[in-house]
Amino acid sequence: MANNKTRPAGTPAPTSPTQIHRSPGTASVPGATKHSAKRKRKKGPGLVRRFFEGILRRLFFGSKTLVKCLLLVPIVVFMVAFSYNVDCSGLFQGALAPRRIVDLMLQGYDVTNFEQMDERQVVQLYAQDVAEAPEVIGIGSSRVLQFTSELVGSDSFFNMGVTGADVRDNMTSYYKMVSYGKAPKVLLWSVDPWVFYDSENAFDSRADAELYDEFLTNVLGIETDYEEPDKVELWKALAEPAYFQGNVSYYFKNRGQATITDEDGNSIDFNPVEGDPQQQQSAIKRSDGSVLYDVNFRNLPVEQVLTKAAEACPTFNSVHMEGFDALSDTQCKAFDAFIRYARSQGTTVILVLSPWHPYLYNYLLNETDLHKGFFEVENWVREYCAQNGVPLYGSYDPTLIEGLEESDFFDGLHCKGSGIAKFFPGVPTVLQQIQNGDLPDPMSLTPRTTAEVPEEVPTDEAA
Amino acid sequence: MSITTLLFLGFFAAVAVLNYALPRVARPYFLLIASYAFFCYSPENRALVPVLLGATVVTWACGLAIGSSKNKAVRVLFLLAAIFTALGILLFYKYWDLFDLGIVNLAGLFGQRLEPYSFNLVAPLGLSYFTFASLSYSIDVFKRRCKVEPNLLHYAMFVSFFPTLITGPIERYPHLRPQIEKSRRFSYSRCAGGAFRMAWGYVKKMVLADNLALYVSFVYGDFSQMSGPNLLAASLLFALQLYMDFSGCCDIALGAARILGYDLIENFNSPFESTSFGEFWRRWHTSMTGWFRDYIYFPLGGSRCGKARHLLNLMIIFIVSGLWHGADWRYLMWGFVCGAISVLSVATRKPREVLARYNPICRSELLHRWVQRVIVYLLFAGSMVFFASALYNADPYAVYAGITRGWTGLEAGWKDVTSLLVSCGLDGRLPVMLTCGTLIVLGVESGGRNVAKWIRKQNFVLRWTLYYAMGAAILFFAVFGQSAFIYQNY
Numbered sequence: 010m011a012n013n014k015t016r017p018a019g020t021p022a023p024t025s026p027t028q029i030h031r032s033p034g035t036a037s038v039p040g041a042t043k044h045s046a047k048r049k050r051k052k053g054p055g056l057v058r059r060f061f062e063g064i065l066r067r068l069f070f071g072s073k074t075l076v077k078c079l080l081l082v083p084i085v086v087f088m089v090a091f092s093y094n095v096d097c098s099g100l101f102q103g104a105l106a107p108r109r110i111v112d113l114m115l116q117g118y119d120v121t122n123f124e125q126m127d128e129r130q131v132v133q134l135y136a137q138d139v140a141e142a143p144e145v146i147g148i149g150s151s152r153v154l155q156f157t158s159e160l161v162g163s164d165s166f167f168n169m170g171v172t173g174a175d176v177r178d179n180m181t182s183y184y185k186m187v188s189y190g191k192a193p194k195v196l197l198w199s200v201d202p203w204v205f206y207d208s209e210n211a212f213d214s215r216a217d218a219e220l221y222d223e224f225l226t227n228v229l230g231i232e233t234d235y236e237e238p239d240k241v242e243l244w245k246a247l248a249e250p251a252y253f254q255g256n257v258s259y260y261f262k263n264r265g266q267a268t269i270t271d272e273d274g275n276s277i278d279f280n281p282v283e284g285d286p287q288q289q290q291s292a293i294k295r296s297d298g299s300v301l302y303d304v305n306f307r308n309l310p311v312e313q314v315l316t317k318a319a320e321a322c323p324t325f326n327s328v329h330m331e332g333f334d335a336l337s338d339t340q341c342k343a344f345d346a347f348i349r350y351a352r353s354q355g356t357t358v359i360l361v362l363s364p365w366h367p368y369l370y371n372y373l374l375n376e377t378d379l380h381k382g383f384f385e386v387e388n389w390v391r392e393y394c395a396q397n398g399v400p401l402y403g404s405y406d407p408t409l410i411e412g413l414e415e416s417d418f419f420d421g422l423h424c425k426g427s428g429i430a431k432f433f434p435g436v437p438t439v440l441q442q443i444q445n446g447d448l449p450d451p452m453s454l455t456p457r458t459t460a461e462v463p464e465e466v467p468t469d470e471a472a
Numbered sequence: 473m474s475i476t477t478l479l480f481l482g483f484f485a486a487v488a489v490l491n492y493a494l495p496r497v498a499r500p501y502f503l504l505i506a507s508y509a510f511f512c513y514s515p516e517n518r519a520l521v522p523v524l525l526g527a528t529v530v531t532w533a534c535g536l537a538i539g540s541s542k543n544k545a546v547r548v549l550f551l552l553a554a555i556f557t558a559l560g561i562l563l564f565y566k567y568w569d570l571f572d573l574g575i576v577n578l579a580g581l582f583g584q585r586l587e588p589y590s591f592n593l594v595a596p597l598g599l600s601y602f603t604f605a606s607l608s609y610s611i612d613v614f615k616r617r618c619k620v621e622p623n624l625l626h627y628a629m630f631v632s633f634f635p636t637l638i639t640g641p642i643e644r645y646p647h648l649r650p651q652i653e654k655s656r657r658f659s660y661s662r663c664a665g666g667a668f669r670m671a672w673g674y675v676k677k678m679v680l681a682d683n684l685a686l687y688v689s690f691v692y693g694d695f696s697q698m699s700g701p702n703l704l705a706a707s708l709l710f711a712l713q714l715y716m717d718f719s720g721c722c723d724i725a726l727g728a729a730r731i732l733g734y735d736l737i738e739n740f741n742s743p744f745e746s747t748s749f750g751e752f753w754r755r756w757h758t759s760m761t762g763w764f765r766d767y768i769y770f771p772l773g774g775s776r777c778g779k780a781r782h783l784l785n786l787m788i789i790f791i792v793s794g795l796w797h798g799a800d801w802r803y804l805m806w807g808f809v810c811g812a813i814s815v816l817s818v819a820t821r822k823p824r825e826v827l828a829r830y831n832p833i834c835r836s837e838l839l840h841r842w843v844q845r846v847i848v849y850l851l852f853a854g855s856m857v858f859f860a861s862a863l864y865n866a867d868p869y870a871v872y873a874g875i876t877r878g879w880t881g882l883e884a885g886w887k888d889v890t891s892l893l894v895s896c897g898l899d900g901r902l903p904v905m906l907t908c909g910t911l912i913v914l915g916v917e918s919g920g921r922n923v924a925k926w927i928r929k930q931n932f933v934l935r936w937t938l939y940y941a942m943g944a945a946i947l948f949f950a951v952f953g954q955s956a957f958i959y960q961n962y
Contacts, residue, residue: 063495066658067492067493070492070658070660071489071492073660074660074663077664080936081939081943084940084943084944088947248478249952250946250947250950251952253947254947254948254950254952257948
């Protein structure tokens with residue numbers, strides 16, 4: 010107290026130092042009583058309240074974090090969109106070369122270098138990429154490839170025929186369109202005889218067997234080895250930054266280039282046709298899917314065409330018909346199932362039998378034992394069409410087509426557009442005939458299946 | 473599971489979400505399960521789970537015994553048991569082949585012919601980390617620098633925390649213990665910083681290190697055919713590659729741990745800003761050098777002893793460090809060379825200080841510092857020839873000899889290097905991007921800056937520009953499918 014008196018006013022008196030205890034739970038503070046310690050310990054919020062606070066806190070921070078993460082989504086979206094659109098390995102959009110061809114065709118261009126095309130991939134890609142389903146599609150082998158928009162009589166036509174097509178190609182081409190929700194109004198099918206032959210010999214190695222199995226299993230309900238492909242593995246590529254980088258380098262390599270290349274740097278030689286399509290020196294794929302052969306091939310003299318037909322005679326069976334002795338019951342059922350399937354999709358099926366060169370057909374008639382199956386096909390088809398009301402035009406037997414001449418052929422197997430025009434009236438007419446109920450009777454014509462026995466010439470003696 | 477895959481990111485995101493969804497008290501146990509799940513993802517690791525579990529229990533029990541006993545002999549006994557267990561596993565898995573070869577050779581000296589016996593051992597993931605962590609715990613408990621951990625699961629989480637399993641950093645229990653015992657509440661800022669640090673690490677590893685590796689591995693893979701300029705460039709770049717690779721992985725680990733609520737020890741402190749070789753080693757792989765310092769160097773006497781002993785201690789530390797990297801004479805030589813440089817650096821300090829007074833370069837502090845940094849980098853890169861040779865199975869002496877060959881002028885040498893860079897795939901915009909990227913990384917990390925904290929101080933625009941820039945860098949320039957980290961082998 011004495012000291013306090015000597016200090017200047019306002020200066021606090023120093024207090025004796027006290028030890029600071031950093032862990033109040035274990036050490037007692039001098040001067041603090043049990044009572045005051047109890048009073049200081051405030052009662053915390055209840056368990057229920059803390060629980061809900063915890064939930065709210067988690068929800069708040071969770072949503073905040075999520076929102077911020079969403080700001081990064083554009084990077085992922087860009088990567089996925091870029092990879093999908095460029096798709097240098099053709100995982101989603103198909104291989105680069107067929108994609109180029111289809112792109113050009115969809116832009117209305119005729120495309121060069123037909124001989125090098127993978128026609129099956131082109132057809133499948135077309136089904137995928139075409140914005141609106143064409144009203145009419147044509148399926149079949151190279152024998153249907155001369156059907157053009159003009160001959161069919163529809164601007165909305167696409168010829169999905171492929172060289173060497175077997176039954177699997179025919180059916181899967183249509184199935185592809187349906188699977189993309191683009192079922193056409195009319196299906197023009199140029200039926201080849203090997204469609205009814207159930208043998209490995211009738212199949213073309215280029216056909217997409219897996220797709221056909223898928224069609225048989227999923228559509229016709231026939232059991233096959235088909236297994237649903239693992240789409241997840243495929244789509245995972247979209248989230249692969251490495252695939253994105255490949256696409257980036259591919260995109261920059263080909264941007265603005267006159268000749269585009271594939272992933273490995275090989276040039277893709279499919280370009281728009283320049284100049285008059287009729288004067289091209291090599292076969293071209295028209296924008297409607299039909300094929301225009303090179304000018305020299307189209308203008309071969311009749312004698313040379315005849316030579317080609319003669320050359321085709323001994324090798325006739327080698328075209329998917331080796332050992333074709335009888336119609337296959339299975340294939341006939343598959344044929345029927347397919348027609349029913351197409352009709353169930355709202356598609357009108359028109360069948361066409363494209364004629365063979367007269368020389369070739371006559372030759373076959375002279376060795377009917379070797380072509381038993383072949384000669385059964387047309388009659389069966391005619392009977393089927395008659396029973397099921399399916400429009401049928403043309404005949405394998407060229408003599409049944411009025412006005413058909415040898416000059417209407419390119420070779421033994423392929424009929425020119427001028428020949429087609431002689432047996433096929435065009436889709437609008439056919440539809441009109443269906444509407445009017447005046448379709449030509451398939452049974453009104455009977456193809457020759459045996460060689461005519463020459464009438465005996467009366468001899469002088471008999472006379 | 474490689475941490476540079478989308479699978480890991482998915483795994484980590486799920487772990488992070490569940491971690492914060494759980495009550496805080498349950499989080500360490502959940503992270504322990506997640507760590508073992510991460511460990512068990514690789515089939516070759518699964519068979520080793522019992523080994524690691526056993527070693528964890530043994531070292532924890534030894535710690536408990538050391539802590540509870542007052543009898544020194546008992547304490548020493550249990551310490552030795554812990555050391556034997558932890559170190560024994562490491563030595564067995566990493567050095568059995570070398571040991572076996574030594575026995576065979578020794579027997580050969582005495583005329584005995586023994587066949588080498590190989591177990592075809594694959595060192596489990598994180599074995600080194602486990603060894604260092606458990607050893608440091610046991611020694612710290614013995615030295616009473618650390619309290620005994622009565623909770624086995626907490627201890628198990630410490631020795632197997634999955635972000636640190638691949639390349640560390642090597643944690644100390646006193647540092648991690650409070651974080652395990654009381655898990656942090658969720659903090660958006662911490663998580664965002666952690667995520668940025670992870671992305672930063674991915675850029676360093678996948679964009680910078682892996683692209684540099686394309687060139688370095690190509691040169692070292694065919695070192696006998698390479699010209700001097702290319703061998704020199706590859707040797708100089710390898711030091712940078714290793715830094716980007718190793719520190720990148722540590723950034724991912726630190727970022728991941730930060731997101732989960734844990735702060736780990738920093739492993740790098742801008743090592744290329746060091747002005748002396750000694751300082752460099754205080755900034756490079758600090759958790760490891762710190763471990764060697766505390767548990768080997770100091771017990772040997774450190775620098776508080778005679779000069780000769782001090783220099784010997786330095787040499788021992790580096791040789792042990794070299795041996796730890798692998799059972800290969802090139803790692804041993806690398807350790808020896810680093811030790812020799814350090815010894816020389818310490819031994820010549822005073823004469824160099826005297827000479828510096830007459831050195832005109834030293835008059836400009838900035839210039840002096842930069843010259844010192846360059847010299848330190850050159851010394852480090854020069855010593856790393858042994859390291860790179862061990863990694864890429866090259867002959868280091870042939871590399872050194874090759875560096876001096878094939879020089880036809882600087883311009884021709886430059887062309888030589890650039891043409892090989894292009895043929896290694898480093899063409900187009902990549903070299904420019906690599907240069908800019910490296911400068912940005914070194915610039916941002918300058919002065920030991922913690923990028924996770926730094927990014928949170930930037931404004932929204934710069935922050936998100938950086939996020940997008942890093943995303944784009946990874947997307948466009950990262951090397952995918954080459955995800956192994958150099959240090960995950962050690």
